[in-house]
Amino acid sequence: MHSKAFAPGVMAGRLDPVDLAAGFGDLHPALGDHEAMVAADRCYFCHDAPCITACPTDIDIPLFIRQIATGTPDAAAKTILSQNILGGMCARVCPTETLCEQACVREAAEGKPVEIGRLQRYATDGLMASGVHPFSRAALTGKTVAVVGAGPAGLACAHRLAMFGHDVVLFDARPKPGGLNEYGIAAYKSTDEFAAREVDWLLQIGGIRLETGTALGRDITLQELRAEYDAVFLGIGLGGVNALKVPGADKDGVLDAVDFISDLRQASDLGALPVGRDVVVIGGGMTAVDAAVQARLLGAANVTMVYRRGRDRMNASRFEQDLAASKGVRIITNASPIAVHGNGAVREVEFEYTDDGLAPTGERFRIAADQVFKAIGQVLEGDALPELDGRKIAVSAEGRTSVVGVWAGGDCAAGGDDLTVTAVAQGRDAAMNIHIALMGATAAVTA
Amino acid sequence: MADLTTEFVGIKSPNPFWLASAPPTDKEYNVRRAFEAGWGGVVWKTLGEAGPPVVNVNGPRYGAIWGADRRLLGLNNIELITDRPLEVNLREIKAVKRDYPDRAIVVSLMVPCEEQAWKAILPLVEETGADGVELNFGCPHGMSERGMGSAVGQVPEYIEMVTRWVKQNTRMPCIVKLTPNITDIKQPALAAMRGGADAVSLINTINSITSVDLDLFAPEPTIDGKGAHGGYCGPAVKPIALNMVAEIARTPEMARLPISGIGGVTTWKDAAEFMALGAGNVQVCTAAMTYGFKIVQEMISGLSDYMDKKDMVATSELIGKAVPNLSDWQHLNLNYIAKAKINQDLCISCGRCFAACEDTSHQAIAMSADRTFTVKDDECVACNLCVNVCPVDDCITMEQMAAGAVDPRTGRTVLPDYANWTTHPNNPAAAKAAV
Numbered sequence: 059m060h061s062k063a064f065a066p067g068v069m070a071g072r073l074d075p076v077d078l079a080a081g082f083g084d085l086h087p088a089l090g091d092h093e094a095m096v097a098a099d100r101c102y103f104c105h106d107a108p109c110i111t112a113c114p115t116d117i118d119i120p121l122f123i124r125q126i127a128t129g130t131p132d133a134a135a136k137t138i139l140s141q142n143i144l145g146g147m148c149a150r151v152c153p154t155e156t157l158c159e160q161a162c163v164r165e166a167a168e169g170k171p172v173e174i175g176r177l178q179r180y181a182t183d184g185l186m187a188s189g190v191h192p193f194s195r196a197a198l199t200g201k202t203v204a205v206v207g208a209g210p211a212g213l214a215c216a217h218r219l220a221m222f223g224h225d226v227v228l229f230d231a232r233p234k235p236g237g238l239n240e241y242g243i244a245a246y247k248s249t250d251e252f253a254a255r256e257v258d259w260l261l262q263i264g265g266i267r268l269e270t271g272t273a274l275g276r277d278i279t280l281q282e283l284r285a286e287y288d289a290v291f292l293g294i295g296l297g298g299v300n301a302l303k304v305p306g307a308d309k310d311g312v313l314d315a316v317d318f319i320s321d322l323r324q325a326s327d328l329g330a331l332p333v334g335r336d337v338v339v340i341g342g343g344m345t346a347v348d349a350a351v352q353a354r355l356l357g358a359a360n361v362t363m364v365y366r367r368g369r370d371r372m373n374a375s376r377f378e379q380d381l382a383a384s385k386g387v388r389i390i391t392n393a394s395p396i397a398v399h400g401n402g403a404v405r406e407v408e409f410e411y412t413d414d415g416l417a418p419t420g421e422r423f424r425i426a427a428d429q430v431f432k433a434i435g436q437v438l439e440g441d442a443l444p445e446l447d448g449r450k451i452a453v454s455a456e457g458r459t460s461v462v463g464v465w466a467g468g469d470c471a472a473g474g475d476d477l478t479v480t481a482v483a484q485g486r487d488a489a490m491n492i493h494i495a496l497m498g499a500t501a502a503v504t505a
Numbered sequence: 506m507a508d509l510t511t512e513f514v515g516i517k518s519p520n521p522f523w524l525a526s527a528p529p530t531d532k533e534y535n536v537r538r539a540f541e542a543g544w545g546g547v548v549w550k551t552l553g554e555a556g557p558p559v560v561n562v563n564g565p566r567y568g569a570i571w572g573a574d575r576r577l578l579g580l581n582n583i584e585l586i587t588d589r590p591l592e593v594n595l596r597e598i599k600a601v602k603r604d605y606p607d608r609a610i611v612v613s614l615m616v617p618c619e620e621q622a623w624k625a626i627l628p629l630v631e632e633t634g635a636d637g638v639e640l641n642f643g644c645p646h647g648m649s650e651r652g653m654g655s656a657v658g659q660v661p662e663y664i665e666m667v668t669r670w671v672k673q674n675t676r677m678p679c680i681v682k683l684t685p686n687i688t689d690i691k692q693p694a695l696a697a698m699r700g701g702a703d704a705v706s707l708i709n710t711i712n713s714i715t716s717v718d719l720d721l722f723a724p725e726p727t728i729d730g731k732g733a734h735g736g737y738c739g740p741a742v743k744p745i746a747l748n749m750v751a752e753i754a755r756t757p758e759m760a761r762l763p764i765s766g767i768g769g770v771t772t773w774k775d776a777a778e779f780m781a782l783g784a785g786n787v788q789v790c791t792a793a794m795t796y797g798f799k800i801v802q803e804m805i806s807g808l809s810d811y812m813d814k815k816d817m818v819a820t821s822e823l824i825g826k827a828v829p830n831l832s833d834w835q836h837l838n839l840n841y842i843a844k845a846k847i848n849q850d851l852c853i854s855c856g857r858c859f860a861a862c863e864d865t866s867h868q869a870i871a872m873s874a875d876r877t878f879t880v881k882d883d884e885c886v887a888c889n890l891c892v893n894v895c896p897v898d899d900c901i902t903m904e905q906m907a908a909g910a911v912d913p914r915t916g917r918t919v920l921p922d923y924a925n926w927t928t929h930p931n932n933p934a935a936a937k938a939a940v
Binding site: 095096099100102103104105106107108163164166167 | 573574575853854855856857859860872876896897
């Protein structure tokens with residue numbers, strides 16, 4: 059037992075380095091060659107396979123698994139990456155249990171789907187490790203496109219545009235590219251600097267100039283970009299967070315979960331990262347789980363995730379909920395925060411049970427907390443954006459916004475789930491539409 | 506529990522599971538382990554004549570093919586007969602037989618095609634107390650280049666001649682092991698019978714190259730960049746072996762010729778199938794070489810459970826039970842009409858039946874937008890391909906149409922009576938006979 063394990067307050071170094079490193083190891087370790095062959099052998103090579111339909115990027119899963127099974131994993135990787143250039147990251151972060159693996163017929167047959175995600179990682183890791191970038195650029199078109207946001211949508215869009223022969227300037231507000239891949243997902247899903255390595259590998263296509271530290275609305279405007287470039291793609295994500303509107307929400311120790319996760323991802327020494335003994339996470343999505351689990355892995359003794367609706371409504375997948383539970387996170391549902399108590403710093407969070415219609419029941423309880431992470435949703439930030447649909451940018455099926463020459467995709471655009479894989483699909487498809495817009499309808503045929 | 510005791514050409518064994526002449530029976534150590542594990546008998550790996558023994562290659566002598574999860578489906582070998590001195594083998598055979606009098610020990614032999622060579626070795630084998638001999642006319646590699654093994658087995662006259670020499674020179678029962686590397690298995694079997702064989706055993710291994718090394722451009726198994734064909738065995742050859750056993754069993758002249766069934770026997774079920782097609786016992790090699798001797802325990806329990814369920818008390822009730830149902834194509838009932846039926850509760854919607862039928866067969870399976878697969882009775886010819894490619898047991902079945910029903914494919918009423926090609930109006934020969 060480490061001396062700081064049960065010390066109250068927010069402090070660093072609650073765990074031994076060995077325990078710390080073990081906790082933050084790969085969530086799904088890479089398959090070895092033998093494991094990959096055994097896993098690949100289970101694929102039935104279904105006709106018009108349901109797993110393909112379930113994949114937002116339409117990866118030809120039976121084909122790539124057959125390519126693995128027949129000893130050509132690099133061909134498998136190319137099958138994957140030609141549909142999804144971030145196939146390596148998606149293999150790590152996709153909620154496969156609600157996408158391809160849920161659709162797998164072996165899930166229906168045995169309750170044990172083919173391990174599509176891990177096989178995808180096997181293939182893409184192998185190709186990336188060999189340093190090969192299997193795509194090349196078409197003849198240069200002389201067109202230049204501004205892509206704003208170097209997250210999954212922007213990266214996918216930029217890569218596809220570069221393949222078509224367009225030059226791309228890729229802007230990002232943060233110091234590093236990658237977006238949520240770099241700053242926003244749990245560390246155990248992207249170990250060994252994978253997000254950064256994947257961007258480096260992706261940029262090998264050429265023709266993409268990266269401009270980090272450049273924010274839309276601060277350093278550049280949409281109007282300027284429209285004037286300067288042949289087309290603009292917005293993949294700016296959701297930069298803001300919803301406010302917790304309860305008394306005491308401004309007390310010390312009440313933080314945004316996305317900041318906690320971002321700090322953690324960028325920390326060079328996890329042992330130096332402070333965490334509370336009693337941590338409360340408010341929210342029921344993937345961000346809430348990522349924050350809660352990582353708080354536990356940093357050594358928080360008690361981590362409670364509280365969600366205002368029922369478990370069936372949680373945005374975190376069942377797998378993520380079970381993962382949280384397996385790491386010792388307590389999940390409370392049907393409870394809304396009503397106050398944060400404490401003298402300067404948070405001491406307790408008070409909740410009230412709610413029914414399924416979110417109506418207060420009058421039953422209240424308090425949970426001790428020296429740290430609170432808010433994970434109650436992110437929002438689009440920025441002025442002078444194209445027209446919105448609700449709280450996000452309105453787009454057509456091809457990603458066109460209300461502004462001529464401006465496309466959008468990823469979390470900032472309305473429609474689709476806020477998933478990495480969805481963002482990749484939207485960025486890729488917008489690139490196709492931009493290409494047609496720039497080169498004429500015949501371009502689609504030759505693309 | 507059913508009695509598995511088997512008597513084969515007068516040789517008793519506690520069960521019908523023998524180990525075939527092969528590496529598992531090359532020496533005392535292995536055979537003792539086999540008997541301890543429960544095997545009913547062994548055919549001791551082939552002995553050659555006295556003198557310096559043969560030599561084997563010093564590189565890979567086996568090649569294989571695999572199914573899913575690297576399950577071994579077929580094995581090929583270029584190993585020769587025993588490479589240990591004759592006197593060592595004879596001494597060991599005697600010792601093992603003395604200690605296991607209830608188990609069958611048959612000795613496989615391969616000596617040159619000269620009567621003197623057979624006259625010389627037979628008394629030595631007799632002296633060990635072995636129960637019988639098996640003449641190896643089957644090995645298709647190495648020894649066949651020296652005029653033995655399948656070089657003899659491919660010439661019925663030689664088979665008859667050598668078998669006769671053996672019968673004239675020993676009181677021991679003589680089993681003739683046949684090579685499948687011929688066009689008509691009945692010819693060598695009949696030759697063996699004419700020569701006085703007490704039984705035939707089959708099949709020996711099939712000429713084969715398991716694969717080609719695509720870097721070296723060398724056949725596998727590869728010795729210093731070169732490969733030679735080997736003998737193929739294991740689960741992959743079972744259908745070929747079953748057919749050859751059946752061909753002999755259904756030939757009237759050979760109806761009483763005992764058969765020892767060999768070729769891909771891996772489970773009790775395989776053994777039961779060989780026996781139902783006329784084999785008096787079975788010989789196993791690849792399964793033991795893949796999983797070890799312990800598999801015989803499953804074979805024993807499985808066969809006795811099956812026989813209990815079928816109310817069979819002795820293996821003799823099983824042997825040959827399927828032979829009367831062996832027929833020629835021309836005698837199959839053309840009025841038997843079936844349709845594929847997909848059990849929607851079992852279907853996992855993989856669509857393999859659809860792809861197979863749509864791309865390669867009769868376009869008789871419909872696929873709905875929600876991936877429900879149904880058979881179009883008006884197109885289905887009951888070919889069984891959908892059953893064969895379906896990954897789920899019993900999900901697709903062939904259902905016979907009752908007499909009186911109308912086949913939606915042809916519009917004709919299903920007739921109750923039997924009718925075959927010989928009398929079919931489309932058969933020119935039948936038309937001629939009618940005139």
